[in-house]
Amino acid sequence: MAGVSTATVSRALQSPNIVSEKTRNAVFDAVAETGYSVNTAAQMLRRNRAGTVLVILPDIANPFFSKILSGIEEVATQANLTILIGNTNGEDERFANILENLRNGRADGALLLNGRAPPADLVPDGVPILSISERIDSNTIPHVGTDNVKAAYDATTHLLSMGHRSIVHVTGPQGNSLTKDRCGGYFAAMIDAGLEDEAATIAGGFTFQDGKRVAEILLAEHQSSTAAFCANDESAMGVIRGLQEAGVNVPGEFSVMGFDDVPFAAIFQPELTTVHQARNLIGKRAMETLLAMLENSPAPTGPAFLVHDIVTRQSTAQLLEPQLTGRRIE
Amino acid sequence: MAGVSTATVSRALQSPNIVSEKTRNAVFDAVAETGYSVNTAAQMLRRNRAGTVLVILPDIANPFFSKILSGIEEVATQANLTILIGNTNGEDERFANILENLRNGRADGALLLNGRAPPADLVPDGVPILSISERIDSNTIPHVGTDNVKAAYDATTHLLSMGHRSIVHVTGPQGNSLTKDRCGGYFAAMIDAGLEDEAATIAGGFTFQDGKRVAEILLAEHQSSTAAFCANDESAMGVIRGLQEAGVNVPGEFSVMGFDDVPFAAIFQPELTTVHQARNLIGKRAMETLLAMLENSPAPTGPAFLVHDIVTRQSTAQLLEPQLTGRRIE
DNA sequence: CTGAAAGCGCTTACAG
DNA sequence: CTGAAAGCGCTTACAG
Incomplete structure (x- = not known):
């Protein structure tokens, strides 16, 4: 020790300015020399704080x-x-x-x-x-x-602004608040655009496989739609891959948006248009x-x-003609 | 309390079998009722264990x-x-x-x-x-x-077994033990195959961008090579993308292997042949x-x-003719 | 099988 | 500005 009581050591360490400079230095020197470190358990016990x-x-x-x-x-x-x-x-x-x-x-x-x-x-x-x-x-x-409701509203609006009208929403897993909020934002945007009759959802999920499964449904049951807004990036990538495997060009024939902006969204091809979450x-x-x-x-x-933020990349394109015709955007 | 000392409570909780059944039950009941939970700080202090x-x-x-x-x-x-x-x-x-x-x-x-x-x-x-x-x-x-040395050896051997002889190794960042080990395994495999004169490395890194940068070097300075073994998946994907952007078909004209088997390796196109780490x-x-x-x-x-494990996917192909000609493997 | 007692290493009113 | 003392809530030899 440095010639002072443990109480003073404690004070020097916890509130350096309430002890004299001399004491403070003596304590610090001793600490440096011995490699002393306060025992956290005792501190926690005494302070009642972890x-x-x-x-x-x-x-x-x-x-x-x-x-x-x-x-x-x-x-x-x-x-x-x-x-x-x-x-x-x-x-x-x-x-x-x-x-x-x-x-x-x-x-x-x-x-x-x-x-x-x-x-x-x-x-x-x-x-x-x-x-x-x-x-x-x-x-x-x-x-x-x-704000997932607003972000989904913005994403849907983005597709709308590109001329799409028949936009399908691919939801996340059931019972998840993110799913609810994003779905709500989608519907709100469709309604505000006077397109409530066009609004349609497909029950999806948050995985790539979910997206691939959804692609089949999209092809079988939603032939007139021109765009999909997916509840997250992974499922959006699955949808795109499923569509590509069926010979559909994204975004040439169909636009897809994700949500999250995971690092891979910028590497995937086509690079994914999505909602960036900070x-x-x-x-x-x-x-x-x-x-x-x-x-x-x-x-x-x-x-x-x-x-x-809406991050516009390559998986969405302006809708030029009524259906199934888009053009790659730069 | 349940009519016993704190010492007995402690014993009932820590070593239930050293107290009588009656006591044990009384303690457990009291614990359930009061929602008692041992104070971790005191326990840590006493036991000298966190x-x-x-x-x-x-x-x-x-x-x-x-x-x-x-x-x-x-x-x-x-x-x-x-x-x-x-x-x-x-x-x-x-x-x-x-x-x-x-x-x-x-x-x-x-x-x-x-x-x-x-x-x-x-x-x-x-x-x-x-x-x-x-x-x-x-x-x-x-x-x-x-065992990074062995895994890199195996990866290189895999490319060798597909007929490649001029295989470039794209290294990881300098000073990293993984970089050293994987590089060592690569050289060992090339030497064992009698191809030490063909062995060549390009200083890379662990990011997608590193890979894209390497692709340019590959195109400019390694025109006779037919395959690359990259120190990790991300850089391998960067190499592939860089090559694709220059019009090179992977694996048709050039094979690329990664290392790690990240989840995205199976989603990337072409799906990445790589070394799976558990x-x-x-x-x-x-x-x-x-x-x-x-x-x-x-x-x-x-x-x-x-x-x-070596996971064979789509980014590597059998080398059919001496140079720059491969065929996609299934 | 159980209780009384000591002590783990801190911090902080309380004096001085 | 500093020291002596109490006490945080446990666990564990030590008796019995």
């Missing part, structure tokens, strides 16, 4: 989440908070087990990316939680994400919001929506 | 790592261990800050996916660490991953090994290599 936030997601390996995660991580690191990952794998039991970390004090708050409301009794009073990306149908949990920013904003909640700032009311 | 492993990676958002991460997570969850993520972003300072978690007791051991040796003084004695995927040049740190398994095996080390089992000696 300095950790729980991030709950359905699938870590899904790049969509990991990009958001990296935004979360950036802000957390700056705030000197640690991140605890919980992978639910879509299972309620694992979800419940993960939430246990809130009760046992391993985490001070949680960020929910899995779109499910946590059973109320598993979240201790006063522990802040926040949903990200996928809304939770509950007006008590703050939310950060894209995933890194969503993560950052969410973490900043949770940080504020942890510091007892008033909880934000209503969802915080981040800006989205 | 029940957490630190996972250090250069970029969480990279799907390559997140797949390994999900394997790690599976095993950790089963073992009732928690995962703490550290994102180095390739910065030594962040790396050092993250390693602090080993000294302050927040984590009991670490899994290194970032390919850098930790400064020795930052890893307390007796704390187990393990490198994954990217070897660390040090014989003191156990390793789990793919990333989930690598994560699982690594976590299992660390688990054993944490339980004081003897540390494994030498690297543990997992099986890889």
Whole structure:
């Protein structure tokens, strides 16, 4: 030791400015020499704070989440908070087990990316939680994400502006709030354009295979349509591939739009026209919001929506003649 | 309380079989009723164990790592261990800050996916660490991953078996152990085939853009070559796209192989022939090994290599005539 | 099989 | 500005 009490060491380390300069230096020197590091467990116990936030997601390996995660991580690191990952794998039991970390004090708050409301009794009073990306149908949990209704409205409007009228919406999986919101935005745009009679959906999903399956339905049952707006990029790519395999030229004969703007959307051929979600920013904003909640700032009311963009690439084209005729756009 | 001491509650919860059945039930009932949960901080402090492993990676958002991460997570969850993520972003300072978690007791051991040796003084004695995927040049740190030398040898041999002789190797980024190993395997295969004079490399990288850049070099300086083996899938896709844009048919006129087998390799056109790495398994095996080390089992000696496979898809074809003529394989 | 007691390493009113 | 002391909530020899 450096000739002072443990109390003073603690003070020198936690609030350097309340001890004398001499003491401070002595302590810092001793720390440097011994390689001392505060014991986090004791600190947590004493402070009744873990300095950790729980991030709950359905699938870590899904790049969509990991990009958001990296935004979360950036802000957390700056705030000197640690991140605890919980992978639910879509299972309620694992979800419940993960939430246990809130009760046992391993985490001070949680960020929910899995779109499910946590059973109320598993979240201790006063522990802040926040949903990200996928809304939770509950007006008590703050939310950060894209305005999916508006983004889907904008995407549909984009196809409309290219002259398409018979636009099919390929939905996401059932029961997902993203599916609902994007579907709602699509219908709103069609109705506003006076095209409610043309509006049609095909039940899809979020995978490439879902898209390929949908392509067959599109070919069999929607011969008069000239464009599809898909609930995400992967399914859009599946639709395009399925169409191509059946000899349909995209966008020459049929336009397809996705949603998300995953990195691969720009590499796929044709490069995918899609809705860009600022995933890194969503993560950052969410973490900043949770940080504020942890510091007892008033909880934000209503969802915080981040800006989205329509990214026009090659999979959509102007509709020149009434049906099945488009031309590649540059 | 349920009429017993805290000592007995602790015993009932931690080692149910050393207390009487009556006591055990009373405790469990009380726990269920009150929603009691042990305080992790106190437990950590008392046991001198965090029940957490630190996972250090250069970029969480990279799907390559997140797949390994999900394997790690599976095993950790089963073992009732928690995962703490550290994102180095390739910065030594962040790396050092993250390693602090080993000294302050927040984590009991670490899994290194970032390919850098930790400064020795930052890893307390007796704390187990393990490198994954990217070897660390040090014989003191156990390793789990793919045998990159052998896998590259096999990949090159695969092209050789298709009749190619003038095969170029597109390397990964400089200074990376994966780059070295894959390059070494390539040369070994060329030498074993008596083709050391044909062996040639182009300095590449791990991104799509790197691949596109390499395609130009390939066209300008390697006109007699008929195939390329790239250090990873992304760069292989970049090479293919660059070649296609210059009017070269892949695999009709030129074959390209990648490495990794990322999900997109099967969606890209042409579907990519590549080396499959069992990333989930690598994560699982690594976590299992660390688990054993944490339980004081003897540390494994030498690297543990997992099986890889050559996945033949559409980007490679049999070489029929000496040069620039291939035929698509089915 | 169970309880009383000590102690893990911090932080923070409380004095001075 | 600093020290002595209490206490955060557990676990585990030690008795019995």
